[in-house]
Amino acid sequence: MPAPAPRHVMTGPWAALDTLPPMVARELDSAGAAAPQASAPARDPSRMPRLVGLTGTLLMAAGGLGAGALPVPNPVFGLRVLGLPSRNTTIAIAVTYTGICLLVLAWLWVGKMLRARGAVPPAPTPAQLARTAVMWAVPLALAPPLFSRDVYSYLAQSATLARGLDPYVLGPAEALGVDDPLTRSIPTIWRDTPAPYGPLFLIMGRVITALSGNDIVLGIFEHRLLAFAGLALMIWALPKLARRCGLDTGLAMWLGLANPLVLFHLVSGIHNEALMVGLMLAGFEVGLRTGERLFDRNLLAGALLVIAASAIKLPAIIALGFLGMEWARRRGGRFTQVLPVAGLFGALTVLCYLPLSVGTGVGLGFLTTLDIPQLIRSWMSVTTDLGMIGGQVGILARLGDHTDAVLAVSRNIGVAASAVIVVMLLLAVLRGRVEPITGMGTALGAVVLLGPVVHPWYLLWAAIPLAATRGLPRYRRAALAASAVLALLVPPTGADFQFRAFQLPLAIVAGLGILLVFLLVLRRHLAGQSGPDIDVLPGRAPVPAPDPTP
Numbered sequence: 001m002p003a004p005a006p007r008h009v010m011t012g013p014w015a016a017l018d019t020l021p022p023m024v025a026r027e028l029d030s031a032g033a034a035a036p037q038a039s040a041p042a043r044d045p046s047r048m049p050r051l052v053g054l055t056g057t058l059l060m061a062a063g064g065l066g067a068g069a070l071p072v073p074n075p076v077f078g079l080r081v082l083g084l085p086s087r088n089t090t091i092a093i094a095v096t097y098t099g100i101c102l103l104v105l106a107w108l109w110v111g112k113m114l115r116a117r118g119a120v121p122p123a124p125t126p127a128q129l130a131r132t133a134v135m136w137a138v139p140l141a142l143a144p145p146l147f148s149r150d151v152y153s154y155l156a157q158s159a160t161l162a163r164g165l166d167p168y169v170l171g172p173a174e175a176l177g178v179d180d181p182l183t184r185s186i187p188t189i190w191r192d193t194p195a196p197y198g199p200l201f202l203i204m205g206r207v208i209t210a211l212s213g214n215d216i217v218l219g220i221f222e223h224r225l226l227a228f229a230g231l232a233l234m235i236w237a238l239p240k241l242a243r244r245c246g247l248d249t250g251l252a253m254w255l256g257l258a259n260p261l262v263l264f265h266l267v268s269g270i271h272n273e274a275l276m277v278g279l280m281l282a283g284f285e286v287g288l289r290t291g292e293r294l295f296d297r298n299l300l301a302g303a304l305l306v307i308a309a310s311a312i313k314l315p316a317i318i319a320l321g322f323l324g325m326e327w328a329r330r331r332g333g334r335f336t337q338v339l340p341v342a343g344l345f346g347a348l349t350v351l352c353y354l355p356l357s358v359g360t361g362v363g364l365g366f367l368t369t370l371d372i373p374q375l376i377r378s379w380m381s382v383t384t385d386l387g388m389i390g391g392q393v394g395i396l397a398r399l400g401d402h403t404d405a406v407l408a409v410s411r412n413i414g415v416a417a418s419a420v421i422v423v424m425l426l427l428a429v430l431r432g433r434v435e436p437i438t439g440m441g442t443a444l445g446a447v448v449l450l451g452p453v454v455h456p457w458y459l460l461w462a463a464i465p466l467a468a469t470r471g472l473p474r475y476r477r478a479a480l481a482a483s484a485v486l487a488l489l490v491p492p493t494g495a496d497f498q499f500r501a502f503q504l505p506l507a508i509v510a511g512l513g514i515l516l517v518f519l520l521v522l523r524r525h526l527a528g529q530s531g532p533d534i535d536v537l538p539g540r541a542p543v544p545a546p547d548p549t550p
Contacts, residue, residue: 045532046124049109050132052522056102057136059095060268060492061143066092067507068144069269069494071152071216072184090507096146096492097511102518103136104260104484111480112536114251122532126250133258140268141224148269148457148494152185155212155219157195158205161362167195167202168365181214189375194365196372199356200311201272223270230278231257231266234464237281241437241468244288255479256467260487265457269494272312273457277464279309280316284440284465287323292331294340299327303345307352314370315447315461318422319440320345325429326436333430373453374411380454380489383414414450421446441465456486 065076066085076082085092110132113123124132145151156172159182165175171192172183183191195202204226212219234257242252256262266274287302302323309316324345328337357363378384387410391403422443428434434442445462448454463483491504526534 044124044128045113045122046110046128046132048526049106050135052109053103053106053132053136054139055518056099056104056106057139057263059099059102060146061099061139063092063094063096063099064143064146064268064492067096067492068146069149069151069492070144071181071220075217090503091510093492093504093507094510094514097508098514098518100260100264100488100492101511101515103263104487106136107258107260108480108484109536111254111476113532114254114476120248120250124250126253129250129254129258133253133263136258137263137267140263141228143268145220145270146268146492146494147264147490148271149185149187150272150494151220151223151270152182152216153190153195154197154201154205154223154270154272155209155216156180156182156186157197158202158209159214160195161202162206162209164361166362166365168362168369169194181216185216193372193375194369196366196369197272198311198314198366199353199362199364200308201275201313202362203356204275220270224267226272227266227270227274230274230276231262233278233282234274237278237285238464238468240285241281241288241465245435245437245468245470247468247470251476252468255476255483256464259460259463259467259483261456261460261463261483264487264490265460269457271457273460276309276312276316277460279305279312280319281465283307283309284319284323284437288326288436290327294327294344299323299341300348303348304352307349310349311353311356314366315444317349318443318447320349321422321426322429322436322440322443325426325439329430329432333432338430376453377407378453378455380456381414381452383410383450384452386410411452414452418446418450421450435469437465438469438471441469456490459486 063085065082066087066089070076070086074083074086077086085095110124110129140146153172156176157167160167160170160172160175163175167175171190171194172180172186173191176183178184178191205223208219208222208226212222235253238252238256239249242249265271283302283305285302286305287299290296290299290302293299303320306316306320306323309319324338324341327341328334331337353364377388384407387407388403390406390410391401394400394402394406425434425439425443429436429439441462441464444465445459448458448461451458463479467479526537
């Protein structure tokens with residue numbers, strides 16, 4: 001066997017070249033191993049929650065064909081496919097409740113990934129959050145109304161105005177007739193009540209009536225377009241307000257606009273709170289851009305937008321006070337600075353409401369109908385609950401049934417207490433102790449919580465502005481939990497079950513069964529996976545990062 005050829009070893013300055021081939025080989029090997037990892041796209045942590053929530057909204061849209069707040073008569077009844085859910089309402093409600101729970105759980109899932117810092121890695125990015133919220137909203141936007149029948153009152157009151165009658169005096173039944181298609185879809189308690197909404201909203205509704213006539217389905221979608229206009233204003237204003245407070249915009253948008261309460265009651269339920277809050281926030285953001293001049297165009301434009309919001313629903317006028325106090329604070333924070341801006345805003349309010357009242361032809365009649373919502377006894381209202389308890393105590397003590405009197409006293413005390421809180425917050429903003437957006441949101445929250453009537457969508461008056469405040473990161477868990485609970489309180493039919501009380505419990509039990517099966521399948525699918533979305537699930541611990549040292 002021949003001996004191997006001797007290996008020539010370089011010496012001197014050429015010795016370094018002798019080690020070059022092994023070094024290059026090692027670098028190429030390591031680069032080749034790292035190349036697939038570098039080219040692999042980053043995993044979207046919102047993908048799985050997005051699909052779960054989308055499944056929920058699709059189930060809600062399908063179930064809503066039988067369990068939604070449908071018009072009378074139901075336009076899909078009798079159709080082979082679309083009419084199928086309406087033939088078994090209990091199953092439709094069960095499917096809808098399954099979808100509701102899936103969407104709420106998916107929203108909480110993403111919310112748990114958003115830490116106090118907001119939408120920063122490894123949490124979903126703002127773009128991923130926006131894509132998720134849009135995908136969830138689309139099925140609800142195409143489905144029948146859910147959770148409320150108020151849109152039918154909107155249509156009937158606008159039709160009343162279009163016929164030359166006064167909707168602030170006449171209810172839909174008296175103005176249009178009991179057998180009118182628009183009247184038949186309204187809950188009985190509201191058929192004889194006049195409109196409690198501002199003149200601007202009725203003018204918009206009259207345009208919708210001119211376009212849709214008695215076509216209820218077309219009118220519903222036109223009102224939904226109005227709601228989307230309000231949501232677009234919120235999408236524009238809320239991130240800017242959040243940046244003013246140094247808050248992550250992704251966190252603010254997720255808790256404020258992708259909230260199930262927004263999807264359920266503004267997108268699906270079509271409440272005019274969407275337009276009211278949208279105009280109010282847009283006006284507040286524009287107004288905060290003002291300089292020191294009293295007649296600054298930003299201050300004037302912002303005030304006009306807030307006044308327009310109050311012409312949808314009057315409580316939005318509270319935001320005007322906080323805008324004025326912030327302008328006065330920038331000028332020194334003395335009461336002498338408050339007087340000119342108060343006078344300016346008062347004059348603007350009068351100048352705006354006069355043409356709006358003339359445009360409707362009914363004057364300021366809505367000021368006499370603001371107590372219409374108090375016809376119901378809202379169990380979510382603290383002051384109403386105290387009044388009811390006081391009345392029952394009187395009955396048990398054999399003092400007679402004075403529930404109505406006690407209820408009036410407790411409600412008036414609540415209104416007075418909320419007024420005191422609003423004044424205290426206005427002074428706090430003037431002195432620079434509270435940020436204007438925080439003061440406005442807290443004031444609206446006090447007005448709602450201490451008011452005589454509380455609905456889940458009323459809470460959005462405060463919840464959406466407060467989503468852009470500095471205190472949100474500390475209370476994000478409480479905000480998530482409260483929103484999730486409130487989202488489940490209102491039945492999807494938008495009506496009570498007084499004559500079919502058995503139906504709702506059966507549907508809820510069936511819906512929970514379907515939900516349990518879905519969650520078991522999802523758990524099996526996620527078994528063995530890891531990532532930011534998987535690690536936040538209950539019972540999962542974050543996977544430790546690999547040690548970079550050998």
